[in-house]
Amino acid sequence: DIQMTQSPASLSASLEEIVTITCQASQDIGNYLSWYQQKPGKSPQLLIHSATSLADGVPSRFSGSRSGTQYSLKINRLQVEDTGIYYCLQHYSAPWTFGGGTKLELK
Amino acid sequence: QVSLKESGPGILQPFQTLSLTCSFSGFSLGTSNMGVGWIRQTSGKGLEYLATIWWDDDKYFNPSLNSRLTVSKDTSNNQAFLKITSVDTADTGTYYCTRANWDWYFDFWGPGTMVTVSS
Numbered sequence: 001d002i003q004m005t006q007s008p009a010s011l012s013a014s015l016e017e018i019v020t021i022t023c024q025a026s027q028d029i030g031n032y033l034s035w036y037q038q039k040p041g042k043s044p045q046l047l048i049h050s051a052t053s054l055a056d057g058v059p060s061r062f063s064g065s066r067s068g069t070q071y072s073l074k075i076n077r078l079q080v081e082d083t084g085i086y087y088c089l090q091h092y093s094a095p096w097t098f099g100g101g102t103k104l105e106l107k
Numbered sequence: 108q109v110s111l112k113e114s115g116p117g118i119l120q121p122f123q124t125l126s127l128t129c130s131f132s133g134f135s136l137g138t139s140n141m142g143v144g145w146i147r148q149t150s151g152k153g154l155e156y157l158a159t160i161w162w163d164d165d166k167y168f169n170p171s172l173n174s175r176l177t178v179s180k181d182t183s184n185n186q187a188f189l190k191i192t193s194v195d196t197a198d199t200g201t202y203y204c205t206r207a208n209w210d211w212y213f214d215f216w217g218p219g220t221m222v223t224v225s226s
Contacts, residue, residue, distance in 0.1 A: 001170075031212040034212040043203055043216040044154070050210060087154055091211040092133040096144075 002026050002090050006099030012107045021102045023088035025069040032092035035064060035073045038085045038101075047086075048073060073078045080106060109133035111143075111217035113204050118223045125191040125222060129204030134216075136182045138161050142207035143187035145178065148219070150198035159207050160187055194224045 013019050016081035024031065031051040037043035046055040051071055061076040075082055083106055088099040097102035111131040119125060127145070131169050134141055145157040159167045160178040168176050177190040191198060205213035 032211065043219050045216070046212070046214050049212050049214070055214065086172070089154075089212065091213075094167045095171070096156040096211075100153055 001095055002093055002097050004088055004090055004097050004099040006088055006102055008102060009100065010103040010105070012105045013078050014107045015080065019078050019082075019104065021073045021086050021088075021097040021104075023071045023073075023099045025071070025090055027094060028069060029090045029092035031066065031067070032090055033064075033071045034089045034091065035062075036087045036089065037082075038087065040084070044087060075104075078106070109215040110212060110213060111204050111206065113174045113202055113217045113220040115202065115220045115222055117221065118225060119194060120226055121195050121224060122193050123224075125189075125194050125198065125224075126132065127189045127202055127204075127220065127222075129187040129189070129217060131185050131187070131204070131206070131217075135214065136160075138162055140209035143178075143180065144205040144207040145189045145202065145211050146205060146213070146216075147198075147200045149197070151197060153163055157191075157202075158189065161207070164201050196224050198222065199224045 005024040034049045035048040038044040046057050051066045052064045063074045065072045086102045115127040142159045142161040144159040148154050158176050158178045175192045180187045201219040203219045204217045206215040208214050
């Protein structure tokens with residue numbers, strides 16, 4: 001199975017701050033990487049697909065990037081509604097595997 | 108618009124079979140490159156991929172549960188099904204069905220259904 005190592009596990013940031021979350025894949029997965037946001041008591045919601053493409057309706061302050069087998073989710077100008085848990089998912093090779101999650105809180 | 112909703116027993120006992128139904132709208136499993144994926148969230152393993160069933164009846168399973176999983180679909184009624192045999196307490200968690208699209212990621216999720224395995 002492909003391992004997705006996500007960091008940090010938790011993060012506290014201030015309003016308007018820039019936040020970056022990373023996922024390291026254990027092998028090449030191309031651009032088959034998506035990012036999800038989960039609010040308490042809710043299902044995960046798609047933010048980014050194909051490593052860098054913003055999902056419909058997602059604010060433009062979210063962006064995704066790739067450098068080799070490292071993938072990053074960046075949030076520009078953090079807002080209150082951005083708190084939650086963020087997950088990456090590789091969908092290059094079955095079984096699809098998720099990162100362990102990053103809990104983002106406001107400082 | 109696309110929506111999905113899971114339904115299940117809520118509580119079941121060890122060694123029983125878990126049967127879940129995903130009822131969806133806004134897309135069809137009769138359309139090329141569409142699929143329904145099943146994912147669960149447990150306290151022990153976080154988000155865990157279980158299985159996907161595709162429009163052409165192709166199926167992918169997580170090998171860690173492969174022998175216990177069955178997926179099927181009813182294209183006419185826009186439903187997909189997941190069965191897990193011989194459950195134990197480690198299967199306790201929230202189960203989600205999702206739409207798997209042409210690029211194999213999950214773009215829409217149901218609200219989830221909680222499943223508790225307890226004697």
